[in-house]
Amino acid sequence: MPVRFRPGPPLLLLLVLAACTADAPRGTVVTFPGSALGAEGELLAAQVERFERVHPGVRVELRRTPDAADQRHQLYVQWLAARVPDPDVLQLDVVWTAEFAAAGWIRPLELPAAARDDFFPAPLAAARWRERLYALPWFVDVGVLYWRTDLLEAPPQSFAALERQAQAALARGDVELGWIFQGARYEGLVTVFLELLAARGGAILDAEGRVVVDREPAVAALAALRDAIQVSGVAPREVLTWQEEPVRLAFQNGRALFMRNWPYAHALLRDPERSKVAGRFAVAPLPAAALGGQLLAVNAASDVPEAARLLVAFLTAPEQLRERAARLGQLPPRRSLYDDPELAEALAIPVEDALASIERAVPRPVTPLWTELSSTLQVHLHRALSGQREPREALTAAADELRRRLARAGLGADA
Amino acid sequence: MSPGARSEGRLAALLGLPVALCVLAVAVLPMLWTVWESLHRHDLRLPWLGRPRVGLANYAEALAEARFWDALAHTLFFVLASVGLEMVLGLLLALLLHRAFRGRAALRTLALLPWAIPTVVAALVWRFLFEGAPAPGGVPWLADATLAWVPVVLADVWKTTPFVALLLLAGLQSMDEALLEAARVDGATAWRSFLHVTLPLLRPALLVALVFRTLDAFRVFDLVVVLTGGGPGTATEPLALYTFGALLQELRFGYGAALSVIAFGVGFALALAYVRLVGRR
Numbered sequence: 052m053p054v055r056f057r058p059g060p061p062l063l064l065l066l067v068l069a070a071c072t073a074d075a076p077r078g079t080v081v082t083f084p085g086s087a088l089g090a091e092g093e094l095l096a097a098q099v100e101r102f103e104r105v106h107p108g109v110r111v112e113l114r115r116t117p118d119a120a121d122q123r124h125q126l127y128v129q130w131l132a133a134r135v136p137d138p139d140v141l142q143l144d145v146v147w148t149a150e151f152a153a154a155g156w157i158r159p160l161e162l163p164a165a166a167r168d169d170f171f172p173a174p175l176a177a178a179r180w181r182e183r184l185y186a187l188p189w190f191v192d193v194g195v196l197y198w199r200t201d202l203l204e205a206p207p208q209s210f211a212a213l214e215r216q217a218q219a220a221l222a223r224g225d226v227e228l229g230w231i232f233q234g235a236r237y238e239g240l241v242t243v244f245l246e247l248l249a250a251r252g253g254a255i256l257d258a259e260g261r262v263v264v265d266r267e268p269a270v271a272a273l274a275a276l277r278d279a280i281q282v283s284g285v286a287p288r289e290v291l292t293w294q295e296e297p298v299r300l301a302f303q304n305g306r307a308l309f310m311r312n313w314p315y316a317h318a319l320l321r322d323p324e325r326s327k328v329a330g331r332f333a334v335a336p337l338p339a340a341a342l343g344g345q346l347l348a349v350n351a352a353s354d355v356p357e358a359a360r361l362l363v364a365f366l367t368a369p370e371q372l373r374e375r376a377a378r379l380g381q382l383p384p385r386r387s388l389y390d391d392p393e394l395a396e397a398l399a400i401p402v403e404d405a406l407a408s409i410e411r412a413v414p415r416p417v418t419p420l421w422t423e424l425s426s427t428l429q430v431h432l433h434r435a436l437s438g439q440r441e442p443r444e445a446l447t448a449a450a451d452e453l454r455r456r457l458a459r460a461g462l463g464a465d466a
Numbered sequence: 467m468s469p470g471a472r473s474e475g476r477l478a479a480l481l482g483l484p485v486a487l488c489v490l491a492v493a494v495l496p497m498l499w500t501v502w503e504s505l506h507r508h509d510l511r512l513p514w515l516g517r518p519r520v521g522l523a524n525y526a527e528a529l530a531e532a533r534f535w536d537a538l539a540h541t542l543f544f545v546l547a548s549v550g551l552e553m554v555l556g557l558l559l560a561l562l563l564h565r566a567f568r569g570r571a572a573l574r575t576l577a578l579l580p581w582a583i584p585t586v587v588a589a590l591v592w593r594f595l596f597e598g599a600p601a602p603g604g605v606p607w608l609a610d611a612t613l614a615w616v617p618v619v620l621a622d623v624w625k626t627t628p629f630v631a632l633l634l635l636a637g638l639q640s641m642d643e644a645l646l647e648a649a650r651v652d653g654a655t656a657w658r659s660f661l662h663v664t665l666p667l668l669r670p671a672l673l674v675a676l677v678f679r680t681l682d683a684f685r686v687f688d689l690v691v692v693l694t695g696g697g698p699g700t701a702t703e704p705l706a707l708y709t710f711g712a713l714l715q716e717l718r719f720g721y722g723a724a725l726s727v728i729a730f731g732v733g734f735a736l737a738l739a740y741v742r743l744v745g746r747r
Contacts, residue, residue, distance in 0.1 A: 121715065125714060125715065125717070128510055128511055128717055129510070129717075132510045132511075132513065150511055153514070154511060154512070154513050154514070155513070235695070235697075236695060236696075236697045236698070236699070287606070288606040288609040288610075289597070289601070289606050289609060291606070291608075291609035291697070291698055292597065292606075292608045292609055292694075292697075419511070419512070420511075420512075422511075422715075422716075423511075423716050426711070426715065426716065430533075430699055430700055431699075433697055433698055433699045434698070434699030434700075434701075436698075437609055437610065437611055437697070437698035437699055437701070438610075438611075439611050439698065439699050439701065440699075460509070460512050460515070461512075461514075461515065
């Protein structure tokens, strides 16, 4: 039964409380439900305190939201569709911009020309919808390949080489698992598929927004992935139930030769207290890396849009981003920060690899329907990978369904 | 009717009013609202489409969708497999616990333990068991469209067999021992007296257990979410999970409401059929 979140009573209570304390010095309050866990939460709190010192009269209230992307998405949509004025500042996944902007839920932002050249084009493109800017990049994520330096001389340069090396290592009995990645039925699977697809020159939607995921490069990419799991055994069938963390744990326990994951795993893997592969692994850029990361945007219904914009500008300013990179190992979205020698120390991958990965990072299709299209694609990809459908058959069915869904939303580009 | 009785009747109606209003507010109204919602196209993420009345289009879409029929078939398969096993095993367990032996009380308590564990916790435990490194039997159970059903059904049977056993045990204990005694005197074998005396007398208890379990199993959700997420692909996705996805993940309220109404219809038909079955004895 549809249950809609109605923040009416709590909001009313807040208003009443606010009215009761009318004589106290009143300031503008900006609410922001950002990632508030662990070290990330501590750093954010410290930065927000600095912001309040720079802008006396503005108070920032940090809110807790679920950290799982799909849960946060669900919550945001319910808030925004109800036109709730807070939270004022929103933390968006790179693939949500089009959806929220097309719905009119987030405000267009202005960016000074100097800053425009400083941000990498890929994350900035993910912050745009129909030529307008709606968000500012907070940090960038790119898929990378972790490999074992104690078992290999050099990382593979192609997918075929990765398969060969994994097969050889498995045959020698060096390692239990060859190549592991995020293969469960969720967004992560789509990013893995997209990386293989882009390396073959294919795409999910073309530049005009037409569905092209049933073309040859896509069939070849999916067949290669299916064969790695079901035929050659280069990848274990268990990956079909694994998201980031089970994959990271298997690699951390020394079970696998190669792992596809995000840069976050680096700091955990090099901790000798917990990791069996500390000092025995390295990170290599992928031929094509999927673009991930988070953006900051302003709620269109916000009562304090100016203060909210100030907070977004402050949190995405070089000083704050440098701090996030140094303390959390997150890749900053600004090019100028990569000249800093301190950054090299903190990042998971060598600076030149990080730059190369970001420069050629592959964005997921920019469409307001992305979350829906992705969940459809996940089902069909997973059917092919678990051997229930042939790759071509699965992708034909997926493409038909994607076209149907786009047409239903009035966004179909296919004649 | 005497005036006193009439005024008493009025008082009864008056006293019953709050309850009737409560039922109306928490059961009937939301249901009617869901039906109303199902006649609209209402997609929370596509506000530019508005919320137009579309008649039965959402129902037509569901009936034309292979994933819907798969989900329905999965649900019915799950009901048949898990409830079937639970009834057989529950009966055996009840017969065992019915006998007098030392430590019976302790065993009864122990047998009930799985029933007391929250479903999500039980499902997690089973998931860890079947996902272990190495997986039991060296088979990746949760990654195979057919094998994935094994942990799902097994976990449900493990968890709810005690419940069935408890209901049947109550039935056994209220049975008149003299009837079994008479059968024995007449020279009936244990098997014959079970078949012709125990089982017919146990019929009401069996039916009650069957009704409860069927309707419960029809709504299966948490177990599957935790164990397989409905996968691989959508190979173990029941109706409740498909509806949840449309409603709360894709936020297609109109379509999701239509699915809810269909699920409600099927569940209601099942309940009606059972009520008639029970009432016929």
